[in-house]
Amino acid sequence: MTTDTLALPRAETDTRPSAPPPVWLKKEDSWAILIGLGLVIATTALFLAGGSGITAYFSFGVKGWTAPADLAAQLPGKIPGALGLYLLLAAVLGTGARSLGYHVQRYLAGFTVLYLLAIVVLIVSAHSAAKSAQLEGPLVALLIGLVIGNAARLPAWFNEALRTEYYVKTGIVLMGATLPFTIILRAGPAAIGQALIVSVVTFASIYLAATRLFHLDRRFAACLGAGGSICGVSGAIAIGGACRARKEHVSMAISLVIVWAVVMIFLLPAASRWLGLHPGVAGAWIGTSEFADAAGFAAAEAVGHDAATEAFTLMKVVGRDMFVGIWAFLVAILSVTVWERQTAASSERIDRREIWQRFPKFILGFFIASILTTLVITALNGDAAKAYNAETLKTLKDLRGWFFTLTFLSIGLTTRFRDLAAVGLKPCFAFAIGVAINLPLGYWLSNHVFDSYWRSLGA
Numbered sequence: 001m002t003t004d005t006l007a008l009p010r011a012e013t014d015t016r017p018s019a020p021p022p023v024w025l026k027k028e029d030s031w032a033i034l035i036g037l038g039l040v041i042a043t044t045a046l047f048l049a050g051g052s053g054i055t056a057y058f059s060f061g062v063k064g065w066t067a068p069a070d071l072a073a074q075l076p077g078k079i080p081g082a083l084g085l086y087l088l089l090a091a092v093l094g095t096g097a098r099s100l101g102y103h104v105q106r107y108l109a110g111f112t113v114l115y116l117l118a119i120v121v122l123i124v125s126a127h128s129a130a131k132s133a134q135l136e137g138p139l140v141a142l143l144i145g146l147v148i149g150n151a152a153r154l155p156a157w158f159n160e161a162l163r164t165e166y167y168v169k170t171g172i173v174l175m176g177a178t179l180p181f182t183i184i185l186r187a188g189p190a191a192i193g194q195a196l197i198v199s200v201v202t203f204a205s206i207y208l209a210a211t212r213l214f215h216l217d218r219r220f221a222a223c224l225g226a227g228g229s230i231c232g233v234s235g236a237i238a239i240g241g242a243c244r245a246r247k248e249h250v251s252m253a254i255s256l257v258i259v260w261a262v263v264m265i266f267l268l269p270a271a272s273r274w275l276g277l278h279p280g281v282a283g284a285w286i287g288t289s290e291f292a293d294a295a296g297f298a299a300a301e302a303v304g305h306d307a308a309t310e311a312f313t314l315m316k317v318v319g320r321d322m323f324v325g326i327w328a329f330l331v332a333i334l335s336v337t338v339w340e341r342q343t344a345a346s347s348e349r350i351d352r353r354e355i356w357q358r359f360p361k362f363i364l365g366f367f368i369a370s371i372l373t374t375l376v377i378t379a380l381n382g383d384a385a386k387a388y389n390a391e392t393l394k395t396l397k398d399l400r401g402w403f404f405t406l407t408f409l410s411i412g413l414t415t416r417f418r419d420l421a422a423v424g425l426k427p428c429f430a431f432a433i434g435v436a437i438n439l440p441l442g443y444w445l446s447n448h449v450f451d452s453y454w455r456s457l458g459a
Helices: 028-048 052-058 068-100 104-125 128-132 137-151 164-177 181-186 188-213 218-229 232-243 247-275 279-289 293-303 306-320 323-343 354-358 362-379 382-414 417-421 425-449 451-456
Strands: none
Touching: 028 052, 028 068, 028 164, 028 362, 028 382, 052 068, 052 382, 068 104, 068 164, 104 128, 104 137, 104 382, 137 247, 137 382, 164 232, 164 362, 164 382, 188 218, 188 279, 188 306, 188 323, 188 425, 218 232, 218 247, 218 323, 218 425, 232 247, 232 323, 247 279, 247 293, 247 425, 279 293, 279 306, 279 425, 279 451, 293 306, 362 382, 425 451
């Protein structure tokens, strides 16, 4: 018998390469939507089937502790949940990583280390000293990431897992699920109107200062303006993608957002107490003038009243953050129809379809997730709706927190202080001008124009 007779007729078809995945599966926005909505649908289905208790096997949390003995008593019972959550996140993120073209083995190895660091973050942020200092998990993640990233040289395989956009976009989709339209509608004209005024004025001030005073690139100026006026890091990322800003410009904008966000954590609550502001007014001012959601939550919590946290959520998360899609769409139009037309040859025509191609699709996931949870809450009776809020939405909030923790760890681990020094004074001055306008404007709107609404939150 010759070797030729060993070949089976179907061998040729068995070895034929599989068809490549669709183009849309090669985009982070698509996987952010798939993962975010997938988690929303799965947890909702478990609740409706009476199996919401299963989510306990995919969760990890640490109660407040002071002495090592307190922590040691908790951890053994937390191991199964930590392992289950790791397997869940590694499975969904690893599947997306394969389609996105990441080196999967390196990504999973790096993600394993990143996940362990995230556990350390949760443990540290649960310590009584961290709680008294109002150091929330994402902020602790940023600080730990900055220390490690600047003290050690990270291996290439670990860098494969530091995918800031991948995590933050998924977290934003999950944020939509935890903000049903019933809550969004509560914001009313106060949050939307105040957010619109602040967004327009702050964006314009930073953009004009950057381009007219300091002659910076228009796309860089747009990233700076978005980071200071809309929703911080995610705003800079979304606008940078919409106008195709250079990667280093987006990174510089993120760095400035982070620096100012940390400053505002301490400045705004202290100023609110010194001025004797109502907690609701203080929360609205924080929501108007803070640049990052995680840092803003820390600042609002430092006020020490639920009204401050509620006002911050309505003002920052519902009011300002939701403008990221609108701003990205407008900047995409401006970039395609004006900036690139001016730099293109006179005979070259700009394809208007670029506007849609650059629109950050993950924002659509935010709204879809919000609509889904709203429909579920509306369909349930009173007690079931309360249980859905207490169980399923809490699980989704916890998952959202994990993705934001991964985001801030990635930001810290990839931010180098020497790179911050390389940002230069011009971008710093342009951003500082926006801050100088934003702070008094936010105070005036919160404490005078819309004060009656914000004061009613604590009544």
